[in-house]
Amino acid sequence: MELHAQTIEQLHEQLIQKTIKPSDILDSVYKRIEAVEPAVKAYLMLTKELAYAMAKSAEERIMNNDNVTEITGIPIGLKDNMCLDGYETTCAAQMLKGYKPPYTATALEKLQRAGAVFTGKLNMDEFAFGSSTENSSFHTTCNPYDISRVPGGSSGGSAAAVAADMCIAALGSDTGGSIKQPAGLCNVTGIRPTYGRVSRYGLIAFGSSLDQIGPMTKTVRDNAILLKYLAGLDEKDSTSAPIAVPDYLKNLRSDIKGMKIGLPKEYFIDGMDAEVKSKVMDAVRTLQDAGARVEEISMPHTEYALDVYYVVAPAEASSNLARFDGVQYGYRDTTADNMIDMYKKSRAKGFGRETKRRIMLGTYVLSSGYYDAYYKKAQKVRTLIKQDFDRAFANVDVILTPTSPTTAFKIGEKAADPLTMYLSDIFTIAPNMAGMPGISVPAGFDSKGLPIGMQVMAAPFAEQAIYDLTAFYQQKTNWHLQKPRL
Amino acid sequence: MSNRAKFETVIGLEVHVELNTKTKIFCSCKNEFGAEPNTYICPNCLGLPGSLPVFNGEVLHHAIKAGLALGCSIAQKSKFDRKNYYYPDLPKAYQISQFDMPIAVNGRIDIVFRDGQKKRIGITRLHMEEDAGKLIHLTATGQIADAQQSLVDYNRGGVPLAEIVSEPDMRTPEEAYLYLTTIKSIMKYINVSDCNMEEGSLRCDANVSIRPWGQEKFGTKVEIKNMNSFKNVQKALEYEVDRQTRMTESGEAIVQETRLWDTAKGKTFSMRSKEGSHDYRYFPEPDLPPLEISNSYIETIAKELPELPLAKAERFVAEYGIPAYDAGVLTADLATARWYEKAAKLSGEPKQCSNWIMGDMMAKMNEAGIEEISDTKITPENLSGMIKLIKDGTISGKIAKQVFEEMFANGGDAAKIVKDKGLVQITDAGAIEKAVEAVIAANAKAVDEIKGGKVNGIGFLVGQVMKQTGGKANPQMVNELLRKKISG
Structure with a gap:
C-alpha cells in the first residue's frame, strides 16, 4: 500500500524501524494531492515549505531517538479556522483573505511539539457556518465517494482530505456537528471531544460555548492516538478542563462484554433514510453479538435541540464576528465616507450570505425585548437537554445513533433552503448542546455507494468508552477500510 | 445659587x-x-x-x-x-x-x-x-x-x-x-x-x-x-x-x-x-x-483594609483635639496623615503640628506646586524639632516662620538652622531691658498716650523692641518689661 493510504499506526511503525523517512510520507501525500485535488478541492492552501521543514526536524528526532512520539513525522491537514503563526488563516471567508495571525493555536502548538507535519489548510464553510462547504467563500469541496455530492461540513475539507488520502489525519472543529457529520458523509472517523477537553485558544470562534477541535482519522485507533496529543488543560483557555488525559490507545478494552448501549428512540425517527437506519441497526447487532447490552432509552427534550441551537450558537457568533469590522485587519472597504459607513460596507462586502443570516439571527435574539424570550429561554432548555443526557448516562455507558439522517446530498440540492440544511445536523446538535463527546465511525454504505456514519456518545470526559466500543467495532468490520474510487 | x-x-x-x-x-x-x-x-x-x-x-x-x-x-x-x-x-x-x-x-x-x-x-x-x-x-x-x-x-x-x-x-x-x-x-x-x-x-x-x-x-x-x-x-x-x-x-x-x-x-x-x-x-x-x-x-x-480616611479623621479629632475640618484635610491623603501623625507624636504638640501643616506647609506646597507632603524637604522630625524650640522658648513664633522657610527651601534640622543663623531668642533680661529703655526714650509721645489710656499703643512699642533685637527678643518678656517701665 502506498504511504499516503496508510494509517498513523502503520506509518509510525515504519518510521521507528527507519525503513521510511517522514519526507517519504510527505512526498507520497503531496503526490496524491496533486492527483486528486483537482477533483476533490479539499485544500485552501498547501504549506509545502513548512511541511518539509517539519518533516526534516521529525527525521532528526527519529534519527537521534529524541522524544519521538506516535505522530512524529505524520502529515496532518488543518481546518482553516485554526491560527498558525505567519500562515494565512481565513475561515474560508473573504473577510479574512490574506490574514496572517501572529500566533499559533494551542492545539497546533501541541502537535508541533509532538513532531507532526502540517500539510496545509483545509476548506470549510465560511466561519464554520454550514454542513456542506458550499458556504466557503472560495470553493466547494467534493465528496470523494461521489464528486457531485457534498462532503458535509463545516469540516468538509478535513473529511474529504482524510477520505481521499490527501493527508494521514486532519483536524476539524465542531460546534453543531461539524466534525461528526462530514466524517459520516465521507467514511472517516471523527470525534468531537467533550467541551473543555481540547483548548480553543487560537481556534477562530463561532459559538464559544460549543466549539471544540477534534481529530479526523482513518481509524478509531489513529483517532485515539491523535486526541491524546491534542487534549489537556491550557491556561490560555479558561474553559479547558483540569482533567488528566489518559493514553486512550493503551487503555483500549479487548472486548465489549457487558458494555451498556442506549438507543434513544427519538433518534430513530420516521422519515429518516431507511438505509441509514438499517445499517446502524446492523452495527447494533454486531455489537450485541459481541456481548454488549442494548436498551432503548428516551431523551424527551431532543426535539427542542435544533431550535435551542439556532438561538444560542448564532447569538454567540454575532458577538464573536463583530470584531471583523475592517479596523485592525481583514477586509476593509475603502470607498466609505466615514467610520460607520466603513463598518457597514466592509461587513456587507466581506461576509457571505449564511454568515449574515447567522449574525442577524444572533443579533435579534440578544436584542432588548427579545433576550428573555429567546436567549434566556434557550439556555434553560439547554439545561433540560443536558439533564436528558445525565439521566441516560446514569444507566448506559454509551449512546448510539445515526450521525446524520441522510447520506451525502448533491451539491446545490439544499443550498437554497437553509432549514433543510440545518436538519442534517439534527442528531449531532443535542449532544453538542450538552457538551458531550461523540464520534462518528463508518457503518456501511447505501445502495448508491455513499458512506453511512454511526454516532457514539459518552458521558463528559468518557472518550475512553467511545474508543473502547468503536475500536472494537472496527476490529469486527471493514467499512472504515473502504476507499473511494477517484 | x-x-x-x-x-x-x-x-x-x-x-x-x-x-x-x-x-x-x-x-x-x-x-x-x-x-x-x-x-x-x-x-x-x-x-x-x-x-x-x-x-x-x-x-x-x-x-x-x-x-x-x-x-x-x-x-x-x-x-x-x-x-x-x-x-x-x-x-x-x-x-x-x-x-x-x-x-x-x-x-x-x-x-x-x-x-x-x-x-x-x-x-x-x-x-x-x-x-x-x-x-x-x-x-x-x-x-x-x-x-x-x-x-x-x-x-x-x-x-x-x-x-x-x-x-x-x-x-x-x-x-x-x-x-x-x-x-x-x-x-x-x-x-x-x-x-x-x-x-x-x-x-x-x-x-x-x-x-x-x-x-x-x-x-x-x-x-x-x-x-x-x-x-x-x-x-x-x-x-x-x-x-x-x-x-x-x-x-x-x-x-x-x-x-x-x-x-x-x-x-x-x-x-x-x-x-x-x-x-x-x-x-x-x-x-x-x-x-x-x-x-x-x-x-x-477585609483584614488587609487599613484605617480608612473618615475613621482616621475622627480619631485625629478625638485623640489630638484638632478641628474636624483640619482632620479631614490632613487625612485626605494617607501620606499626609501618616506624616502628620508622626510629627504630632514626636512633638507632643498635635494642635501646633496641624496648624503648621494646614497653614505654612500647604501654602508653600501650593506655591511650589508640590502635591505630596512626602515630596517636600521637611520631615516630621524637622517640624517636631522646630515646634519643640518654640515650646521651650528658644525661638519665637515669628522666628519659627523664618526657620520653616529655610527648612522648606533646603531641609535640615531646626535647631541647627537656629544656631547657624543666630536666631536664638534673647531671654537675657538685661539685654531686653536695655532695648526697652531705648525704645521708651525714643518714643516719648507714644508712651504718653499709653499712660493717657491708649492701651493698644503698647503693641507698637513691642514691635519697635523686636525690630531693634532683630526679632529675637522673647516677646512675652518685652511686653512685661514695657508695661512695668511705663506704669512704673
Whole structure:
C-alpha cells in the first residue's frame, strides 16, 4: 500500500524501524494531492515549505531517538479556522483573505511539539457556518465517494482530505456537528471531544460555548492516538478542563462484554433514510453479538435541540464576528465616507450570505425585548437537554445513533433552503448542546455507494468508552477500510 | 445659587477607576501608563481572532478590596458579560464587563462638609470591566466625525477598571465634588488605584436633573461626559443645573441626552446624536467561567483594609483635639496623615503640628506646586524639632516662620538652622531691658498716650523692641518689661 493510504499506526511503525523517512510520507501525500485535488478541492492552501521543514526536524528526532512520539513525522491537514503563526488563516471567508495571525493555536502548538507535519489548510464553510462547504467563500469541496455530492461540513475539507488520502489525519472543529457529520458523509472517523477537553485558544470562534477541535482519522485507533496529543488543560483557555488525559490507545478494552448501549428512540425517527437506519441497526447487532447490552432509552427534550441551537450558537457568533469590522485587519472597504459607513460596507462586502443570516439571527435574539424570550429561554432548555443526557448516562455507558439522517446530498440540492440544511445536523446538535463527546465511525454504505456514519456518545470526559466500543467495532468490520474510487 | 429657591438638584455619578494591577485584566501585558503607543499589546488585548480572555486574579482582589472599603456586600457568585458595541478603540467590538451580577453592591460612603457635617451617599454597585484603547483624532476639534485620520493606542485596552455607580443621592455640585475626592482618597488608602484624573486613571460621568422641591419623581436626567478634573466636574454640574433651571423656568422641556463639557468655554454641549438608543445586547461571557468567591477569601481581604480616611479623621479629632475640618484635610491623603501623625507624636504638640501643616506647609506646597507632603524637604522630625524650640522658648513664633522657610527651601534640622543663623531668642533680661529703655526714650509721645489710656499703643512699642533685637527678643518678656517701665 502506498504511504499516503496508510494509517498513523502503520506509518509510525515504519518510521521507528527507519525503513521510511517522514519526507517519504510527505512526498507520497503531496503526490496524491496533486492527483486528486483537482477533483476533490479539499485544500485552501498547501504549506509545502513548512511541511518539509517539519518533516526534516521529525527525521532528526527519529534519527537521534529524541522524544519521538506516535505522530512524529505524520502529515496532518488543518481546518482553516485554526491560527498558525505567519500562515494565512481565513475561515474560508473573504473577510479574512490574506490574514496572517501572529500566533499559533494551542492545539497546533501541541502537535508541533509532538513532531507532526502540517500539510496545509483545509476548506470549510465560511466561519464554520454550514454542513456542506458550499458556504466557503472560495470553493466547494467534493465528496470523494461521489464528486457531485457534498462532503458535509463545516469540516468538509478535513473529511474529504482524510477520505481521499490527501493527508494521514486532519483536524476539524465542531460546534453543531461539524466534525461528526462530514466524517459520516465521507467514511472517516471523527470525534468531537467533550467541551473543555481540547483548548480553543487560537481556534477562530463561532459559538464559544460549543466549539471544540477534534481529530479526523482513518481509524478509531489513529483517532485515539491523535486526541491524546491534542487534549489537556491550557491556561490560555479558561474553559479547558483540569482533567488528566489518559493514553486512550493503551487503555483500549479487548472486548465489549457487558458494555451498556442506549438507543434513544427519538433518534430513530420516521422519515429518516431507511438505509441509514438499517445499517446502524446492523452495527447494533454486531455489537450485541459481541456481548454488549442494548436498551432503548428516551431523551424527551431532543426535539427542542435544533431550535435551542439556532438561538444560542448564532447569538454567540454575532458577538464573536463583530470584531471583523475592517479596523485592525481583514477586509476593509475603502470607498466609505466615514467610520460607520466603513463598518457597514466592509461587513456587507466581506461576509457571505449564511454568515449574515447567522449574525442577524444572533443579533435579534440578544436584542432588548427579545433576550428573555429567546436567549434566556434557550439556555434553560439547554439545561433540560443536558439533564436528558445525565439521566441516560446514569444507566448506559454509551449512546448510539445515526450521525446524520441522510447520506451525502448533491451539491446545490439544499443550498437554497437553509432549514433543510440545518436538519442534517439534527442528531449531532443535542449532544453538542450538552457538551458531550461523540464520534462518528463508518457503518456501511447505501445502495448508491455513499458512506453511512454511526454516532457514539459518552458521558463528559468518557472518550475512553467511545474508543473502547468503536475500536472494537472496527476490529469486527471493514467499512472504515473502504476507499473511494477517484 | 439662584435655583435653590425653586428646584432641588439630583446628581448621581459613575466613576471609572483604573486598578493598579501589575498586568491587564485578561492577559499578561503590562498595565502601565505612558509607554510608547502599542507596545503593551498581545493577541488577547488586540482581540485577534481565536484569542481568549484569561481573568487576572489580582483584579478580583482589588475589586473586592474596593468594594469592602465602600461598604458594599461582596457577591459570592459573580460573572462577566459581553457588552456589544462598535468603536475603533474596542477591538473585539464588545467589552467584557459585568451586567447583572456585579462583584459588589449596596455600599455607602460619608462625605464631610467644611463645617464638619456629614452626609451619606449610597453606592449602587461596583463592577469589573476592561478599558478600551485610546483614540487620537487628527483634527482641530478632536472629534472623530471631523477627523481625516484617527490613531489608536491599544496599550490601555484591557487595563482593569472598577466602575463605581452611586445612588442619585447628591443634591449640589459641591457634594459631587466631595464624593469624588472621598472616593479618590479611599482608593488611594487601600492602594488599588492612583486615581489620577489627568492621566485618566479616574474618569467620571455625571447624571443630573432638577425637580421642584417636594416632588418625588425625578426630573429628566442629562448625562455629562468629558470632565477632566474634579473642579471641572463641579463647574460642569453648576453650569448644567443653571442651564436646566433657566430652561425649565422659561417653559422649555429638558431633553434626555448626553452632553460634553467644554473646559475652555466653560459650557456643556449636546453630543451629536448617535445611532439612536444603544442596545448593548448583554449576554454572559462564554469564554470565562462564572466566579465563585469564598467567604474566607473575602475575610482575608477585609483584614488587609487599613484605617480608612473618615475613621482616621475622627480619631485625629478625638485623640489630638484638632478641628474636624483640619482632620479631614490632613487625612485626605494617607501620606499626609501618616506624616502628620508622626510629627504630632514626636512633638507632643498635635494642635501646633496641624496648624503648621494646614497653614505654612500647604501654602508653600501650593506655591511650589508640590502635591505630596512626602515630596517636600521637611520631615516630621524637622517640624517636631522646630515646634519643640518654640515650646521651650528658644525661638519665637515669628522666628519659627523664618526657620520653616529655610527648612522648606533646603531641609535640615531646626535647631541647627537656629544656631547657624543666630536666631536664638534673647531671654537675657538685661539685654531686653536695655532695648526697652531705648525704645521708651525714643518714643516719648507714644508712651504718653499709653499712660493717657491708649492701651493698644503698647503693641507698637513691642514691635519697635523686636525690630531693634532683630526679632529675637522673647516677646512675652518685652511686653512685661514695657508695661512695668511705663506704669512704673
